[in-house]
Amino acid sequence: MQRRMVLFTVMLSLVASGLSIVMVPKTAEAIPAFSRQTEKSCSTCHQAIPKLNQTGQSFRQNGFRFPEDKEWTDIQDMKHVPVSARIIVEAEYNNVDNSRPTSKLSVATIELMAGAPLGKTGIFSPYVDIGYANRTLAVNQAYGQLNDLIGATGHGLLNLKFGQWDTALPFLSHSQRVMRQRYFAQSALGVIGARAQTIAPAGVPVADEAVEFYNTAVELNGQLLGETISHRYMIGMFQPQQLTEVSRLENPGFYATYAATLFDNYQIGAIYKRDTVNNPFPGHPNSNRALDKWGVAGEAKMGPFIVTAGYFRAAALDHRDLQNVMVEGFYIPNKTWVLGARWDHLKQESAPSGSRTTAMIRYHISSSVYIQGEWRVTDSFNAGQPNPVQFEQDSLQGRLFVNAGF
Amino acid sequence: MKITHVCLAVLGAAIMVWPVTIMAGDFKTPVAPEEVLKMPNPIPPTAEIVKEVPSVYESKCSKCHGDKGDGKGSATKGLDVKPRNYRDKNVMERIPDGQLFWIIANGSDPEVTEMSGYKKKLSEEQMWALVHYIRRFTQ
Numbered sequence: 251m252q253r254r255m256v257l258f259t260v261m262l263s264l265v266a267s268g269l270s271i272v273m274v275p276k277t278a279e280a281i282p283a284f285s286r287q288t289e290k291s292c293s294t295c296h297q298a299i300p301k302l303n304q305t306g307q308s309f310r311q312n313g314f315r316f317p318e319d320k321e322w323t324d325i326q327d328m329k330h331v332p333v334s335a336r337i338i339v340e341a342e343y344n345n346v347d348n349s350r351p352t353s354k355l356s357v358a359t360i361e362l363m364a365g366a367p368l369g370k371t372g373i374f375s376p377y378v379d380i381g382y383a384n385r386t387l388a389v390n391q392a393y394g395q396l397n398d399l400i401g402a403t404g405h406g407l408l409n410l411k412f413g414q415w416d417t418a419l420p421f422l423s424h425s426q427r428v429m430r431q432r433y434f435a436q437s438a439l440g441v442i443g444a445r446a447q448t449i450a451p452a453g454v455p456v457a458d459e460a461v462e463f464y465n466t467a468v469e470l471n472g473q474l475l476g477e478t479i480s481h482r483y484m485i486g487m488f489q490p491q492q493l494t495e496v497s498r499l500e501n502p503g504f505y506a507t508y509a510a511t512l513f514d515n516y517q518i519g520a521i522y523k524r525d526t527v528n529n530p531f532p533g534h535p536n537s538n539r540a541l542d543k544w545g546v547a548g549e550a551k552m553g554p555f556i557v558t559a560g561y562f563r564a565a566a567l568d569h570r571d572l573q574n575v576m577v578e579g580f581y582i583p584n585k586t587w588v589l590g591a592r593w594d595h596l597k598q599e600s601a602p603s604g605s606r607t608t609a610m611i612r613y614h615i616s617s618s619v620y621i622q623g624e625w626r627v628t629d630s631f632n633a634g635q636p637n638p639v640q641f642e643q644d645s646l647q648g649r650l651f652v653n654a655g656f
Numbered sequence: 657m658k659i660t661h662v663c664l665a666v667l668g669a670a671i672m673v674w675p676v677t678i679m680a681g682d683f684k685t686p687v688a689p690e691e692v693l694k695m696p697n698p699i700p701p702t703a704e705i706v707k708e709v710p711s712v713y714e715s716k717c718s719k720c721h722g723d724k725g726d727g728k729g730s731a732t733k734g735l736d737v738k739p740r741n742y743r744d745k746n747v748m749e750r751i752p753d754g755q756l757f758w759i760i761a762n763g764s765d766p767e768v769t770e771m772s773g774y775k776k777k778l779s780e781e782q783m784w785a786l787v788h789y790i791r792r793f794t795q
Contacts, residue, residue: 289716289777294731294770304733316730318718475730514734551734584767 282334282618282655284314287366292617297556298428298580298588299618299655304480304514307420311473311482312406313375313397315367320404322372332366336655343648358651359383361390371403377413391415391425391464411469411486416443419519420482420509422547422558424463428588430651431608431626434574434596436463439564441523441545441574444491463491467505480511492527493538501526501538515551520544527567541565545574556580570599588612604644605629618655624648683737683768688758695754699781701788709789712782716774725793737769742793749794756787 285292292299295306302310309315315322340358345351365377379391393413401407416424416436424436424443436443444463469486487502503526509519523543547560562574578592590610597603605628612622626647687693699705714723719731725742732738742748760783763773774783 288719288731289772290719290731291766291770291772294735297734303735305731305735308730308733316719318714318723318729320714475733477728480733511733553736 282336283330283332283364283366284309284334285617286330287314287332288316293585297551298582298590298612299620299653301426301428301556301580302421304511307482308406308473308475308480311409311420311471312404313367313372313395313409314365314377315372315375315397315404315406317402317404319372321370322367323370333362333364334655336361336363336653338654339652341650345646347644367397371398373397389414405475406473408470408472411471412467414464414466416463417465417467417469417484417486417488417505417507417523418442419507419521419545419547420484421517421519421549422560428580428590428612429578429592429608429610429624430622430649431592431594431606431624433576434594434606435545435560435562435576438596439543439545439562439572439574440491440525441521441543441562441564465489465491465503478513482509482511483507488523490526492525494528497538501540517549518547520546525564529567539567541567554581554583556582566598570601573597585617586614588614618653620653622649622651622653624651683765685759685764686762688755692758693752693754695757697753697757697784697787699784699788701785705781705785706788709782709785712778712786713789716778717786720770725790731770735770739769739771742790745794748791753784753787753791756790757783760786 282292284295288294295302295309297303337360338358339356341353341355343351343353359381360383361379361381363377363379365375367373367375373396375395375397377391377393377395378389381388381390391414393411393415395409395411397406397409398404399408399410418424418426418436419442422442424433427433433442435441437445439445444465465488467486467488469484471482471484471486473483474481483506485506487504489498490501490503493501503524505521505523507519507521509517511517521544525541525543526538527541529539541564543562543564545560545562547558549556549558556579558576558578560574560576562576564572564574566572574597575595576592578590580588580590582588588611590608590612592606592608594606594608595603596605606626607629608624608626610622610624612620614620624647626645626649628643628645628647713721718729720729720739721727721742722729722739727739727741729739740747759771760778761773761775761780763769764771766772778786
């Protein structure tokens with residue numbers, strides 16, 4: 251066992267060093283499309299890719315516009331084609347309870363992303379993210395936003411967004427996770443981002459790295475930015491993932507989020523979702539049922555530290571609500587290194603509660619090319635049950651990613 | 657499990673070390689070489705030369721330094737080191753034209769700030785004209 255671990259570590263090191271030699275650019279100028287368009291560095295909008303800071307949250311919600319630009323025609327002249335690509339190569343090691351350890355090296359994701367404000371006033375902002383993963387080509391996010399329905403041009407007081415994305419908090423969402431490990435609030439509860447269309451059967455891990463889930467929705471959103479306090483809101487209707495194809499539009503889900511930022515560095519937010527699911531009990535008079543889901547979260551940035559904590563709750567068909575507590579912290583001493591850890595705890599009445607603990611380290615070769623290692627422990631879900639695994643098997647997992655964006 | 661605990665311990669240690677790094681990392685803007693520092697602005701602030709400067713400032717500078725030059729542009733939210741406030745007369749009087757030009761050309765400390773250099777994107781004349789434009793914020 252130890253020999254296997256040593257061999258695996260050596261293999262990972264060789265792969266990492268080989269890839270880093272190949273992928274180190276001649277100059278550290280690997281900047282994706284938004285950075286090229288706005289002439290700002292990645293760190294203007296990202297605390298750690300892809301997690302957005304205040305500037306990035308405003309830029310995204312404002313249809314990829316800085317209000318100072320006033321006109322956005324230069325983005326359409328195709329001097330800077332608004333397309334980016336991302337490749338993630340992954341080496342993984344899995345040691346799941348009661349089975350032999352496994353390991354593999356794969357191209358986890360190839361993604362193409364495009365987005366830009368269109369028109370002289372930037373009235374419409376489309377965004378598309380197409381990904382190839384697990385031998386499947388899929389549309390991840392694809393949406394359009396009509397900007398500035400009221401208020402001054404370029405300030406995004408009220409916008410109309412439609413398409414597919416992860417309905418979540420502005421500062422805590424599935425697509426902004428720095429650790430590739432999923433949040434329980436997404437994978438098990440479907441609060442920040444959408445849950446999988448079907449619940450994985452017992453014994454099948456749900457921690458797949460590549461398959462992403464988003465909501466199809468129509469949303470009114472906006473922001474009001476001030477010197478000491480800023481407000482961001484979203485209210486919308488979404489198509490429930492868990493319903494059969496025929497009844498989805500007849501039974502829309504609803505959601506609303508609000509987040510406030512205080513003194514640039516402190517954020518609080520709340521999200522409420524009314525999801526609809528098929529009622530699986532035969533002979534039940536109602537073919538579907540609404541489930542309330544909600545959560546509150548806060549984030550504090552103190553120098554190089556970012557700490558995020560959240561509590562999420564989702565009703566279940568059998569009245570055994572799912573509860574989730576999550577604490578995540580990052581230490582970002584400079585633009586080269588990121589260290590982080592997360593504790594994600596899931597609880598359900600009459601079922602063994604369990605936790606995922608993840609530790610990560612990232613080294614930036616350039617602003618958008620990095621190597622990231624994650625070590626994950628999932629435990630306690632199996633406690634005291636002969637044939638358990640409601641959510642995930644107890645396991646140890648090692649992951650090494652090489653992410654290149656250009 | 658042990659490795660997770662080690663990583664968590666490293667993160668904890670980093671948190672403990674934070675106050676020390678803060679003291680060591682007190683930001684200072686890089687200073688231009690002596691010969692550049694002493695250079696007077698070589699171009700006169702004529703109407704023709706400064707005609708295109710507002711549009712250059714708007715596209716390259718205003719996102720951070722703000723339309724009014726107060727350093728409160730929309731791209732500064734959450735930045736640890738805020739951009740220079742060009743309206744602060746006391747500070748701006750102590751900064752020579754050569755230093756302003758050199759920072760526009762080469763940028764500030766890339767590890768700590770978002771101020772990148774523009775010598776590949778703007779001509780020397782444009783950068784010196786920007787110095788004239790920046791000076792107007794204190795007039």
